[in-house]
Amino acid sequence: MASIESLPLDLAGLLAIAAGLGWASGIRLYLALFVVGLAGRLEWVALPDGLRVLEHPWVLAAAGLMLLVEFLADKLPIVDSAWDSVHSFIRIPAGAALAAMAFGGQGVEWQTAMAIVGGSLAASAHLAKAGTRLAINLSPEPFSNPVASLGEDSLVLLGLWLMFVHPGLLLAFLLLFVAILVWLLPKLWRLLTRRRQQQA
Numbered sequence: 001m002a003s004i005e006s007l008p009l010d011l012a013g014l015l016a017i018a019a020g021l022g023w024a025s026g027i028r029l030y031l032a033l034f035v036v037g038l039a040g041r042l043e044w045v046a047l048p049d050g051l052r053v054l055e056h057p058w059v060l061a062a063a064g065l066m067l068l069v070e071f072l073a074d075k076l077p078i079v080d081s082a083w084d085s086v087h088s089f090i091r092i093p094a095g096a097a098l099a100a101m102a103f104g105g106q107g108v109e110w111q112t113a114m115a116i117v118g119g120s121l122a123a124s125a126h127l128a129k130a131g132t133r134l135a136i137n138l139s140p141e142p143f144s145n146p147v148a149s150l151g152e153d154s155l156v157l158l159g160l161w162l163m164f165v166h167p168g169l170l171l172a173f174l175l176l177f178v179a180i181l182v183w184l185l186p187k188l189w190r191l192l193t194r195r196r197q198q199q200a
Helices: 010-042 049-056 057-073 078-087 091-100 108-137 144-166 165-199
Strands: none
Touching: 010 049, 010 057, 010 091, 010 108, 010 144, 010 165, 049 057, 049 091, 057 078, 078 108, 091 108, 108 144, 108 165, 144 165
């Protein structure tokens, strides 16, 4: 990973961190908390002041424990959907809070705007993840679940890396993600409705 001196914390860098954490929280909240906090604690990246709390050992320990639980739960059919249902009430507000914390020293106006952006991205990512998993769980074969879960792990890690090293690329990716989601969600909804009608 790049050294602290080469990592941008200008407006574009802060926007990438806020938006990236919001998006990542909707898919893998505890992975995002642990990786970002650990990277800051090891001085691989310079976190904004509002996010320095993620470097605290107790925060890292709690995030690491929940990361392990989520890693296992997310690989099991049906369990993953139940986990997603519970986390509808956790991921979205957490994404909003983390995005606001990234702009902790920039004034309440920026924090409020970033909370809206981060929460919206977390909700979009969470809906895409949960909807895709519901569709996968309707399939009888057992292998697609762990493959999809590992793919999500990898995607979030890639996003977190881009967030610090290539913030412009991450912001472009997130714009593309939102555009694809707007196109894909109605199709996913129709697929789920059709499969449930066939099973009834």
